Structure formats: structure tokens, C-alpha cells
Amino acid sequence: MWLSTFYTKLLWAVLFLGVALNITIRQMKKWETISEYIYKTPFGNLRKDRCEMPDGKVIDSYYVHEYSDWVNAVVLTKNNQIILVNQYRHAGGDSFLEIPAGKIEVGETYSEGILREVREETGYTSKANPIKIGEFMVNPAIQNNKVVTFLILEAYKAGEQCLDEFEDLSIHTYDFDELDELIKMNKIKTQLFTVHAYYTVKDYLKHE
Template identity: 30%
Template structure:
């Protein structure tokens, strides 16, 4: 087995949201160098909410990429919160729907440069409890699941976590 060796870490930046480190690493062939690592103190959650062959999506703008796209509800866990509780809370805060959740998959979205973990759930039995948060989405819509592959091909789903969640859900529901 080949595994990198970490000889040390030097913290370059830290906030309540993240830290950026330079790790002193050595690859199995012997080369040693500094590698940037983004560390987030809390995992995040995301939810594929499905009802009657439709998925709940949010149309939103991301200033970091200056792009619009469809996304599923997602956010970070708060201190002491379970992933399941965070998934339910984030879905309701962002979309105005409360849902029951069950685990789908856990991913490391940027595992080459980040230790971050995202727990993805499937939501069901959605109940409208209020309006969506306009700071989170310009629109919330129930989209037929059979339209999702075409939306992905057209570039309307640019979020990596949303892509991973939707394609995993679509793949596993047919097996």
C-alpha cells in the first residue's frame, strides 16, 4: 500500500467556518513538499427531497462562481447537532418544507484538498410549513425526476454536492 506521510501542519488562517493549513507531506516515492489543506470544523448535510417522482430544487445564484443553478437544500451542522437534525432544519429553513430523512450516502466533495464531509439524505413526506428563504433561493420548485438528467446535461445543476446527490439517488432508486 502506498500512503502519504504527514510530517506536520502549519495553520495559515482560521475562522469559525474554516482553517487553511500547509501540511508538510511526503509521497511514497520520497518527494516531500507543502500541500494546502482546507479544514472545516463541522460536516454538512444535503437532502434530496422526493415526492411523487418529483424532487424539490432551489434556483439560486452563487456569488463565488457568479453562476445560477438548481440545488438541493444543504448546510452545515451546528455544534452538538446530529446530521439528521441538521438536514431537517436546513431543508425547512431554505425551502419552507419539513421532511423526514434517511441516509443516502456520505461524501468528501474535495478530498484532494479538504477534509470536509457531507452527509446526504433522502427526504420524504414533505409538509409545507412556510415560505422559502429569499436569501437562499430565488425560487423553489418541484421538478419531475425524469427532467433532471437533461437539466444536468444543460449545465443547470452546477453544484457538485447536488450533482453527487441527484445522480446517486437516480442510480440507486433503479437498482
């Protein structure tokens, strides 16, 4: 997992160097497309595009998964405890410790969405405004949505969980700094978004 830290630092170095040297990345032309839907569901849609590339090449069937934008948050208490939820993930065939996360509902801002998700999944909330850490495309090769990551400080227990019918989550707390070692030593089962958010927030806090 030290590679995650290495690549995060390398990415920041490249970004800062690009700004310092006024380096620009060439904006590539968009493809021309004709679209049809294979299916639409409340969970997400599958779209099939016929794509014509700038050089004239044609891809007859390019499949795109459409999802609502997602939000997640590293939630820290006054005692520097990180709030995680443990839940079974059917596709992964196992249980995973994760930071609170979910999708944006119609009419919500990203800040409103993450506060709602944290409150529903954990019972925790905060009087401090969520700090936006960044937004990232989830998988731009085949998905159209992004995940917006927040840091929530001074979180406190405000009530019980308010879970959906098919949600089954348990709440776990860890010392924020100790989680680093647990991830590196593979002592907890977690997933990409949680690891990425953790190290991004850790880097953010170093510079505050």
C-alpha cells in the first residue's frame, strides 16, 4: 500500500510542476455518437453508443453505464476517530469496512447528500460544514458519473441509524492515524474508494 502513498505524492508533484511551468494537456476532440438504451432502472442505465472518432474510425457498439453521482466522506470525531461501516457486498462476495457513502438524490447538493448519507448510515452528524476534498470520475472508460469526497470534522453521535430495507451495516471506529498501518498490513478488508479517500484526506490534513 506504500505504492498508494507514492503515487499520490507523485501525482501532486506532477500537478504542481505543470502549474509552475504552465504546461497544458491537449484537449482531445469528443466523439460523435448516436445512442440507444439497452435498459433503464432506478439503479442505473445501460446505454449503447455508435461512436465516430475524430479520425473517422467507427465503433459500432460502445457500452456506457449511467449512474447518479456518488458522495463519500472521511468522518472524524473530536477524538480523531474515523467512523467506518461494515457491510456485505454481494458482488465482492465478502464484508468490507468502508467510509460512509451513497448516491445523490434529486434536488440535493453534494454537501446535503453526504450529510444525509452519514446520518442515515451511522447516526453521526456534525455542526461543521463538510470540507470538499475533491471530485473524481469513477471509471470514465465505461461510466459517466463521479464521486465527490468530503472530510467531516467534529462528528458526534446524534441518533440511531436510519437504514433502507435491504441495508445491514455495523458501525466501527478506529484511530485515524492507526488506520494507515491496518491498510498497509492488509489487516482490514476495505475497498478502493475508502483507501483513496483516506490517503487524500491524510495528505490534506498535513498541509492544514
